[in-house]
Amino acid sequence: MQGQWSWLKGGIALGLTFLLAIAVVKPIGVSTQFVIADGLIWSLFDRDLVTQDSTAKNGFSSHNAYLDKSGGKYAKSVANPVNYGFVFVLAMIAGGFLSSRLGGRNRESEIPDVWAQRFGDKPALRMGMSFAAGAVVVFGARLAGGCTSGHMMSGMMQTSLSGYMFALGAFAVAIPTAMLVFGRR
């Protein structure tokens, strides 16, 4: 990739970004916002999904048990989508766009080479498997209570036991899977 930083420069930049976020606001996390986005879509069809509730700790409750948990924490975010966590994740998209426009052009093809070597140059298969993988990844992240950002990076930097557990589970499956599926050559 053009404009790619050296491993050390990248490591310093990534570490300082996580440090800055926790110093100024709170640890970085991403996967929760997939739930908030679902809640927003769901509430288009079900106006009673999230309701104001003065007895709940966060002032909102939901008939969906997951949105309702922790005193309506997620329900509150669905009711007020212009909140820190959701806007942060939307801004990440802008960050990727900016980097790609400011000299970070990625010359890799629509289908990753390593993927095309294994599964062939079939866009429909790549898109279908990306969709299926996305479902497995975010389901797993929600079961774990966080993803690579929230558990592995933010968790481990706080020396959180759960962060190390998550990294262990993720790499213990990801490395053998990648080696088996794509080989090492």
Place this chain on the structure above:
Amino acid sequence: MQIFLAVLLGTLFGFVLHRIAAASPQVIIDMLRLRDLRLMKTIIFAIGLATCGLFVGLATGLIDAAHLSVKASYAGVIAGGGLLGLGWAISGFCPGTSLVAAGAGRKDALYFIGGGLVGAFCYMLAYPWFKQSGILDPISAGKVTVAATGSEAYPALAAGLPGWLTALLIGVALMVVAWRLPLKMQPPGSGHSPTRRHPGTRTANTAG
């Protein structure tokens, strides 16, 4: 103010993830099949640096312990991590990097995000079952850290040591590991390894 910070920090994070090539599924897969460890070095170094910086910040009062957010430890953390690892290895995306890749114009990332919304929805429906199964029940004291944070909400495993000392030991160890990891690893028997000097092993290998 919070929203302004969200825009600023989110954009910065997305920009950095893109510049370290974490949003490239090729780079992720090459890392996970242990071919190209450049990104692994970056990530491990970043965690080490952030660990040191955070606990020095806490000890000096520059960082408020109220900003910490430690997640609970339960069996589902490992199981969920494993599921994430499976999809991560096959697609080359995780939730954060898929958003960055979509911003940079990758179409497969959009499909990944669509799938992610479906996966999150399935979990929203399945949550009561997981809750009942006991897989979400905290192990040990729940929201536990290794180094003492100074926050009463999070018991520390190394409660007898100053938090900054434990954290510096861990953080520096991670940075040393990152430094010492090789950038590239050759697959076994590839014939391209600089340590492989016998010409016979080269000619024996025709694959590749």
